[in-house]
Amino acid sequence: MGDTSQTIVVAGGSLAGHTVVTELERRGFAGRIVWVRGQEGTAPYSRPALSKELIQGKVTAETIRLPVQRPYGPRTRIMDGAVCARLDPHADRVLVTSSAPAEEWVSFDALFVCTGTNARVPRAFAGLPGVHSLRTLADAERIKERLAVRPRTVVVGAGLVGSEMAASLRSCELPVELIVQGQLPMEAVFGAELGRFCLEQHHANGVTTRLGTTVTGLSAAGPRGPVTLTYDDGRESTADMVVLGLGAVTSCDWLDGCGLDLSDGLGCDETLRTARPNVLAAGDVANWRHPLFGHRMRVEHWSNASAQARHAVESWLADQEDRRPPAFADVPYFWSDQYGLKYQMVGHARGHDEVHVEEAGTGGYPFVTYLRAGRIVAAAGVNAPRAVMRMKARIQAELAEAPSAGGSPTGDSPTGDSPAGGSPAGGSPEGETTSEEVYAR
Numbered sequence: 001m002g003d004t005s006q007t008i009v010v011a012g013g014s015l016a017g018h019t020v021v022t023e024l025e026r027r028g029f030a031g032r033i034v035w036v037r038g039q040e041g042t043a044p045y046s047r048p049a050l051s052k053e054l055i056q057g058k059v060t061a062e063t064i065r066l067p068v069q070r071p072y073g074p075r076t077r078i079m080d081g082a083v084c085a086r087l088d089p090h091a092d093r094v095l096v097t098s099s100a101p102a103e104e105w106v107s108f109d110a111l112f113v114c115t116g117t118n119a120r121v122p123r124a125f126a127g128l129p130g131v132h133s134l135r136t137l138a139d140a141e142r143i144k145e146r147l148a149v150r151p152r153t154v155v156v157g158a159g160l161v162g163s164e165m166a167a168s169l170r171s172c173e174l175p176v177e178l179i180v181q182g183q184l185p186m187e188a189v190f191g192a193e194l195g196r197f198c199l200e201q202h203h204a205n206g207v208t209t210r211l212g213t214t215v216t217g218l219s220a221a222g223p224r225g226p227v228t229l230t231y232d233d234g235r236e237s238t239a240d241m242v243v244l245g246l247g248a249v250t251s252c253d254w255l256d257g258c259g260l261d262l263s264d265g266l267g268c269d270e271t272l273r274t275a276r277p278n279v280l281a282a283g284d285v286a287n288w289r290h291p292l293f294g295h296r297m298r299v300e301h302w303s304n305a306s307a308q309a310r311h312a313v314e315s316w317l318a319d320q321e322d323r324r325p326p327a328f329a330d331v332p333y334f335w336s337d338q339y340g341l342k343y344q345m346v347g348h349a350r351g352h353d354e355v356h357v358e359e360a361g362t363g364g365y366p367f368v369t370y371l372r373a374g375r376i377v378a379a380a381g382v383n384a385p386r387a388v389m390r391m392k393a394r395i396q397a398e399l400a401e402a403p404s405a406g407g408s409p410t411g412d413s414p415t416g417d418s419p420a421g422g423s424p425a426g427g428s429p430e431g432e433t434t435s436e437e438v439y440a441r
Contacts (some may be wrong), residue, residue, distance in 0.1 A: 004075075006031035009094055009106055011084040012114030013037025015302060016283030018044040018066050018113045019309035025073055027317060033076040034106050036096055038115070040136055041081040048302050051142040051164040052337050055147075056171050061137055087111070089258040092278065109278065110316050112185065113255070113266055114309065116284040116298060117248035130227040134161055143243060150174055151240030154229060156215050158185035160336055162245025163198060164434045167338035170205050177208045177237070179215060179229075186336075190345065190380050193357050193368045198338070204395040205339050218242065248300060250285050261287070265298045270327035271315040272308060280316060282308035290328045292399035293377070294350050301334035331396045333388075341365070344385060346392040347378030360384050375399065 008031065010020050021035050037044075044066040053059040060372050072078065082098040093107040119133035132143050149173065153208060155166045158180040166178045178185065184195030185202060210231070217230035226238045250265040260274050261267025265287040272288055283305035287298040307330050315325035336343040349370035362368035367383035369391075375398050379391035
């Protein structure tokens with residue numbers, strides 16, 4: 001694109017923001033890019049490694065930096081340690097602030113919102129010595145620094161981050177207790193079928209668990225003293241370190257009052273444009289109507305961030321070239337590595353009405369398929385990558401044939417909080433089927 005007078009502001013310095021910038025440069029955008037990378041003040045890095053390889057000592061902060069295929073162009077301004085603090089409701093400009101007292105209004109022709117999420121930390125738990133959340137590289141390095149004294153650790157929350165942290169700490173041969181608010185770890189992600197398997201793996205690897213338990217209080221005895229946890233049943237326990245895995249909250253408060261839908265992240269249409277067409281979103285913050293599943297969703301997974309960022313750039317370029325912007329229709333996908341096992345999920349199973357459970361592959365691990373109105377809408381498996389990816393293609397093809405099959409289930413949520421599953425009834429995708437359970441909900 002040859003128009004050198006245009007300015008694009010990219011808010012957010014993780015994978016989505018990184019991908020928007022590199023895609024704009026790859027597509028030949030000749031204007032000015034202002035990349036506001038956030039308060040961390042670091043180059044983009046692989047966030048999934050924080051709860052796994054970095055804690056386990058398999059990688060370093062330097063080796064998880066995202067690769068840059070070529071140097072950023074001379075018209076790309078990188079603002080580290082700075083954030084977009086406010087969007088002008090009446091003009092195309094954002095207020096950028098930093099740790100320095102100075103602030104600056106930056107005008108734009110397009111704004112890409114890639115500010116993602118922050119770790120959810122209850123106000124009463126914030127800032128307590130020995131209590132850590134995990135969202136940033138600095139968070140992970142603070143936790144890793146404590147491992148030298150071999151702390152007894154309680155992990156509060158058993159979703160993806162909590163389960164991965166428990167597995168990583170056990171790989172370091174540290175004592176770990178996992179607090180599960182429900183009855184099964186990762187049940188909100190995978191459903192009960194793989195949740196039971198995950199619980200068995202934690203127990204087999206030496207993690208102790210408290211099921212159906214909520215932490216109601218935390219108190220710390222000084223900077224290096226023990227942390228006392230109080231539970232909803234009145235019991236207490238102590239730990240040397242507490243890691244909170246309580247989910248995330250979207251980082252879009254700075255857009256308040258600008259006529260945008262902020263009910264759950266930043267509301268977009270199918271092309272990732274907001275109510276202000278030159279403001280687009282990508283990554284964890286984007287809440288869009290999926291054209292195949294037929295309802296709104298927000299996906300907090302790594303692969304979605306890069307795919308949406310590329311698509312948002314394509315949508316904006318289509319507008320510039322008077323083309324119809326395409327709809328973003330990728331089938332959600334994520335993975336989790338725990339105890340040498342790879343969990344994978346594709347699709348979006350909220351509102352499913354039938355589940356098929358099989359044993360797939362030589363390991364005999366569960367492979368689960370979720371259906372809605374007779375069509376497969378999600379699949380999940382353990383150590384079955386080829387089968388999972390075949391299911392991704394099948395889900396996309398089947399829903400494309402009948403988009404209304406996705407329905408509009410009650411109460412949408414990020415896919416990170418949705419049950420999922422994987423494999424068609426009537427045959428295992430990898431190896432012979434040895435058992436199968438089918439039931440309706």
